[in-house]
Every structure is written in structure tokens, then in C-alpha cells.
Amino acid sequence: MxxxxxxxxxxxxxxxxxxxxxxxxxxxxxTRPGSGMYDAIMSAPVGDDVYGEDETVNALEATAASLLGKEAGLFLSSGTQSNLVALLTHCGRGDEYIVGDRYHIYTSEAGGASVLGGLSCCLLATDNHGGLQPDQVIASIREDDPHHAISRLLCLENTIHGRVQTPEQISTLAEAVKSHGLSIHLDGARLMNAAVTLGVPAAILVASVDTVSLCLSKGLGAPVGTVLCGPADFIRRARRARKLLGGGMRQAGILAACGLYALEHNIExxxxxxxxxxxxxxxxxxxxxxxxxxxxxxxxxxxxxxxxxxxxxxxxxxxxxxxxxxxxxxxxxxxxxxxxxxxxxxxxxxxxxxxxxx
Ligand SMILES: Cc1ncc(COP(=O)(O)O)c(C=O)c1O
Structure with missing residues (x-):
């Protein structure tokens, strides 16, 4: 041969x-991987990632976290899995998350947060640009009353159906809910499209949110994968949620290599x-x-x-x-x-x- x-x-x-x-x-x-990506797969050092021993996965997680200005990252199989792991880690059964009615987490993830997490959802109408208004979000936070679910999390998205949310829009919403004790998760399936359009580093765009799902398999051109980024302790707990969902992968470095290649070559x-x-x-x-x-x-x-x-x-x-x-x-x-x-x-x-x- x-x-x-x-x-x-x-x-x-x-x-x-x-x-x-x-x-x-x-x-x-x-998109399909090009020869550069295939070469990256062929030369990727791998190990058992469930044991934390895959060097390429570890490098991808660290690179994505640093790009987003967060402490740690977790490699997941898809954007849907990353968002679900984030919601399960932020919220307990019966807690409520607030989300826009056109956001992917609500419309297109098979209701996973309700089915698998027992979460209740507070749905808000998005404006023509896909945004939410601070007043509208604040009004949807439930009072501390035994009749109500506990409002725990605000879910944002950027871009939304191609539309960009500015750092100011995101930080205004984030500051508004933080003072009520809520956390913020951002579905950044196409975050880099927003960053490149605005000409601002992605880390600035997500500085005010707690956690971010960054997809590698949309515009960035990798075949598989999303990195969930956030505080180190959150990511440690998210690792358990990933295992619970059957998302622990073994020699996943062959996939992570594509993600690393994508972050290096396909953002600008x-x-x-x-x-x-x-x-x-x-x-x-x-x-x-x-x-x-x-x-x-x-x-x-x-x-x-x-x-x-x-x-x-x-x-x-x-x-x-x-x-x-x-x-x-x-x-x-x-x-x-x-x-x-x-x-x-x-x-x-x-x-x-x-x-x-x-
Ligand atoms: C905005 C947004 N979030 C999340 C996802 C989910 O990503 P995946 O298909 O990798 O599960 C998509 C998929 O297209 C998306 O457009």
C-alpha cells in the first residue's frame, strides 16, 4: 500500500x-474541514479526556477561556449540549430562567432544560433586533414568594439571527439582573461574528456575563464542538453535568485539534x-x-x-x-x-x- x-x-x-x-x-x-484542519487532526496529541489527560482538549479549553477572558473552559459536543450543561449548572430543579422568545435555547433545543433539568422558563418578547429591554427583564424577575419559581438565570444570545448585540446592551442587561442575584449565560454560537463586526475583542463583549457557549462548528468551520467558558468553580461543576448527559469523550483531541485550528485561523x-x-x-x-x-x-x-x-x-x-x-x-x-x-x-x-x- x-x-x-x-x-x-x-x-x-x-x-x-x-x-x-x-x-x-x-x-x-x-462547512467541511480543509487540509489544514485534517493535518491538525493527524498531529494532535491525545489522551483520555474524561481523566483530564487529553493535551489537545486541555489546550483548546485554555485557549477559548483566555480569548473570552474567563477562568476556564469545557469542551462539549455541540452548542445545544453546552447550553444545557450551562443551564443545569446554573439552576436547580424548579428554578426559572429568563430567555428571549426567538433565542435558540428556547426555540430549538428540544426543551432540554425543562425535560432534563425540571426548569421553568420565563419567555420574553424580543425586539426587532433580537434584543431584550432592561425594564422588561427586571419586571419578569419573580418576587421571593413561595408561590413562585425562583428566578435564577438570564439567557442572552449574540448574534441573534445574524444581528449583533453591543457590549453596552449586554452589560446594561447584566448589571440590571445581577443586582437581583441572577446569573447570566450567553449563547455565543456566533459570538465571533459579533466581535469581528464590532471590531472589539470577544472578551469585552462577554465581560459582564458569567458563562458563554462558544461554538466552533458554525462560522469558525470546525466539524464538531463548543467550549463552555466561565469561572473555574462553575466549570468544575459543569464537568459533572456533562458526564451526566453522556458527554464525556475520550481521545477527543482529534476533534479539539479542529477547534484550535479554527480559533487560530478562522476568526478574522x-x-x-x-x-x-x-x-x-x-x-x-x-x-x-x-x-x-x-x-x-x-x-x-x-x-x-x-x-x-x-x-x-x-x-x-x-x-x-x-x-x-x-x-x-x-x-x-x-x-x-x-x-x-x-x-x-x-x-x-x-x-x-x-x-x-x-
Ligand atoms: C444561536 C445558536 N445557538 C445554539 C445552537 C446549537 O448548536 P448545535 O447545533 O451545535 O447544537 C445553534 C445551532 O445552529 C445556534 O444557531
């Missing part, structure tokens, strides 16, 4: 130059995804009766109701995959999407939409 390098074994989507390659804009979770380049999203939004903005909005790496188009389903199907027929959401269709840029892909998407949508509307 001849020996091969990782470059021989794996071709990456960004190396494909075919004019007709599929353009997958459903999410930034669809998010600006390219943002520029591509802006190009797409601008290219579509002159189409009659198509509402277009965009921030960071997400573009939403709101076609006429009768054209929605057909547009998606016809785009798929042209090899362009977009999100299923309604009424707006979501398109997400990422590291496997280049400028020429965006130009093809703009041309295709302009043509298809004018046929559908004629």
Missing part, C-alpha cells in the same frame, strides 16, 4: 472550482463572510417586492407569499440551497462560499424571481 498525506486523501469544497458545484447557504454549519476571516453577505443583500435589494435584510453573515429575503415555496424549489434545482424558514428565506455565508458563488446566486435569484412574478 502506498502512503498518502492528508492532502491526497481529502479534497475540500473550497478546492472545487466547478461552475455547477452546489452552493449551500442553509447554514454556516455545513469572518469579515469575508460578512462582505459576501453584504454583496448578496445589495445585489438583491433592487428586486421589486422582495424585502431584503442582512447583518453579519446572514441574509433574509422575504418573497411574496405565493412565490416562497416555488423559489426555494427552483433554487434547489439550480444547485442553490437556502433555509426553509418562513416568511423570510435565510441565506448564510461561510468559509466554503466565495464571491463567485454569491454572484451566481444573485443572477439566479434575479432571473427566477422575475419569472415567478410575471
Amino acid at each position: 502506498t502512503s498518502s498525506t492528508s492532502q491526497d486523501l481529502y479534497s475540500t469544497p473550497d478546492e472545487s472550482t466547478s461552475e455547477n458545484k452546489a452552493i449551500d447557504l442553509r447554514s454556516d454549519t455545513v 476571516r469572518l469579515a469575508e463572510d460578512h462582505a459576501n453577505a453584504r454583496l448578496l443583500a445589495d445585489g438583491l435589494s433592487n428586486i421589486d417586492s422582495l424585502r431584503v435584510t442582512s447583518e453579519t453573515n446572514m441574509v433574509y429575503i422575504e418573497p411574496a407569499v405565493d412565490a416562497h415555496a416555488e423559489l426555494r424549489v427552483r433554487l434547489a434545482g439550480q444547485g442553490i440551497l437556502v433555509g426553509p424558514e418562513k416568511p423570510a428565506i435565510r441565506m448564510v455565508t461561510h468559509l466554503d462560499i466565495g464571491r463567485s458563488d454569491i454572484e451566481r446566486v444573485i443572477d439566479t435569484i434575479i432571473k427566477l424571481y422575475s419569472t415567478l412574478r410575471s
Whole structure:
């Protein structure tokens, strides 16, 4: 058998130059590792991480924690698992967490905090930018009364559906609830998109919150993983919650290596995804009766109701995959999407939409 390098074994989507390659804009979770990431896997020192002996996992946890200005980190299999571990560690059974009604923790994590943690949820309407107002949050904190669940935690998210929350917005909310004894967890699945857009270090963005889930498998391009960061004692307790959920992994360094590679190489380049999203939004903005909005790496188009389903199907027929959401269709840029892909998407949508509307 001849020996091969990782470059021989794996071709990456960004190396494909075919004019007709599929353009997958459903999410930034669809990226595939490139050869640099595969090389990082091949050379990663590993050990049993449940015993704390995987050097690569330990390095990833320390690197993520330091990037976010927190004492410690914990490597988890997914954003959902990280958020759940955070909620189970912050709260006891019957405690209440406050969350925005469009936040992933509430809408898209299978109700895990209620099912597995016995937590009650206080749902608040988010504004058009995905934010919560301090007054609204304060009013939702329950009085100390035996009739009520105990308000324990405020859950925030950044970015929210692509929209950025500023350090001021976050710290105003955090200060407001801290004085009532609540803690704050931030779902930072796309925190780095917010940091790059604002041009502020991620640590500044999360300085006022207690814990953060930082996903490696969204815009940062790793195949798997999220690091939960926070105070050392919290992370020590979170490790037990991770074990409880079956999330203790063994030679997880082969996954953590991708995360380390992503933190080193793929943060600053998010600006390219943002520029591509802006190009797409601008290219579509002159189409009659198509509402277009965009921030960071997400573009939403709101076609006429009768054209929605057909547009998606016809785009798929042209090899362009977009999100299923309604009424707006979501398109997400990422590291496997280049400028020429965006130009093809703009041309295709302009043509298809004018046929559908004629
Ligand atoms: C804002 C947000 N939080 C959390 C998650 C959950 O991440 P995962 O799919 O890794 O469980 C996602 C997934 O897309 C997300 O968009």
C-alpha cells in the first residue's frame, strides 16, 4: 500500500472550482474541514479526556477561556449540549430562567432544560433586533414568594439571527439582573461574528456575563464542538453535568485539534463572510417586492407569499440551497462560499424571481 498525506486523501469544497458545484447557504454549519484542519487532526496529541489527560482538549479549553477572558473552559459536543450543561449548572430543579422568545435555547433545543433539568422558563418578547429591554427583564424577575419559581438565570444570545448585540446592551442587561442575584449565560454560537463586526475583542463583549457557549462548528468551520467558558468553580461543576448527559469523550483531541485550528485561523476571516453577505443583500435589494435584510453573515429575503415555496424549489434545482424558514428565506455565508458563488446566486435569484412574478 502506498502512503498518502492528508492532502491526497481529502479534497475540500473550497478546492472545487466547478461552475455547477452546489452552493449551500442553509447554514454556516455545513462547512467541511480543509487540509489544514485534517493535518491538525493527524498531529494532535491525545489522551483520555474524561481523566483530564487529553493535551489537545486541555489546550483548546485554555485557549477559548483566555480569548473570552474567563477562568476556564469545557469542551462539549455541540452548542445545544453546552447550553444545557450551562443551564443545569446554573439552576436547580424548579428554578426559572429568563430567555428571549426567538433565542435558540428556547426555540430549538428540544426543551432540554425543562425535560432534563425540571426548569421553568420565563419567555420574553424580543425586539426587532433580537434584543431584550432592561425594564422588561427586571419586571419578569419573580418576587421571593413561595408561590413562585425562583428566578435564577438570564439567557442572552449574540448574534441573534445574524444581528449583533453591543457590549453596552449586554452589560446594561447584566448589571440590571445581577443586582437581583441572577446569573447570566450567553449563547455565543456566533459570538465571533459579533466581535469581528464590532471590531472589539470577544472578551469585552462577554465581560459582564458569567458563562458563554462558544461554538466552533458554525462560522469558525470546525466539524464538531463548543467550549463552555466561565469561572473555574462553575466549570468544575459543569464537568459533572456533562458526564451526566453522556458527554464525556475520550481521545477527543482529534476533534479539539479542529477547534484550535479554527480559533487560530478562522476568526478574522469572518469579515469575508460578512462582505459576501453584504454583496448578496445589495445585489438583491433592487428586486421589486422582495424585502431584503442582512447583518453579519446572514441574509433574509422575504418573497411574496405565493412565490416562497416555488423559489426555494427552483433554487434547489439550480444547485442553490437556502433555509426553509418562513416568511423570510435565510441565506448564510461561510468559509466554503466565495464571491463567485454569491454572484451566481444573485443572477439566479434575479432571473427566477422575475419569472415567478410575471
Ligand atoms: C444561536 C445558536 N445557538 C445554539 C445552537 C446549537 O448548536 P448545535 O447545533 O451545535 O447544537 C445553534 C445551532 O445552529 C445556534 O444557531
